[in-house]
Amino acid sequence: MSAEGGLTTASYIQHHLTNLAICADAAKVDGHCTGFWTFHLDTLLVSGILGLLVFGLMAKTASKATAGVPSGVQNFIEMVVGLVDQQVRDTFHGKSALVTPLAITIFVWVFVMNAMDLIPVDFGPVVLATVTGDSHMPFKFVPTTDPNLTFAMSISVFCIMLWMNFKVKGFGGFMHEVFSAPFGPKLAPVNFLFRVVEDIAKPISLALRLFGNMYAGEMVFILIALLGLYQLPLALPWELFHILIITLQAFVFMMLTIVYMSMAAESH
């Protein structure tokens, strides 16, 4: 679907990498939304619908879960949940009712959102253009290629991590750790600075890792799609390889979250 209907390569790529944004009319510049109070409708819708579907299915299955012979769906969900739980058990040694559900949510949600990448890049836009009649309407189908989503998740994880710190160590204990590790109380300002850098780096690296991987993967799909007929032998291998990336990124996000939680729950 390269360069047809007056599309240039640049505008094709642009079209595929633009979010469907809505904002107040006052905030628009040349018809484009700028400024902070903009909402990416595509990210919100796709991630929300995917999450409702998959967690709805999981909740429905869990409500009928039996200790007897499990059904196919229950068995599959138990397998996924069991895998995540095993990771939590291996890494997180504190007591918390939140960590396992948090890890399950992250792994499953990130995985299904990443998996949207496996739908051919032009499938969504073509369907959308047919339905709405507007072939220029931007719509990104992979929510994890939007840094807003990844940052929202990583900042949420960061907040939970802070809360965990306060809950487990108490305010005094946490402050003591912040100011006295790793160099001892005499170098309190240095310790504090180290700690701030260390903790700020956590959500940023979490968010940018997922965003960067998925954005780059999407970009490669778009570039392959630009090759016309030659995309056929290339798209499949990249798609297969991408299955690995999708799973790996979901796993890494989950795993690092568990590690951060366990660091927060353990005193030095």
Add this chain to the structure above:
Amino acid sequence: MSINATLFGQAIWFALFIFITMKYVWPPLQKAMADRQKQIAEGLAAAERGKQEQEIAAKRSADALREAKEKASDVIAAAEKRAQLIVEDAKGQAKVEADKVVVNAKAEIEQEVERAKQQLRERVAELAVAGAEKILKKEINAAAHADILGSLKQGL
């Protein structure tokens, strides 16, 4: 790709999904999995117990069988002994009976002989008298010589 208010929307979604997982997904699944684990463990333990019980029962039945065999052989031995005893008894009785029969027979024979002798005695006197009558017809009178004949009769 700019950071904007989508952040808040996504954080709300995230919180909602964590809540769903925490409240409706993880606890029932965890319970089901733990229950199943317990059931399997119980099942395995019951199987192990059953196996042990079966082994004990097999041993017990083997014991019972052996005991029964021993008892049976004892019974057979006692029966044989008794049979032998009965046979011995019978033999003894038969011998006594036979002896009795023999003694009776002997006595009878003797009686018979005695009777025959008696008869013979009576007949001999008659014959002797008849012979002597024939020989001494003319010269000897039976009445004259009765005392001689009487002493002869006594002498037999």
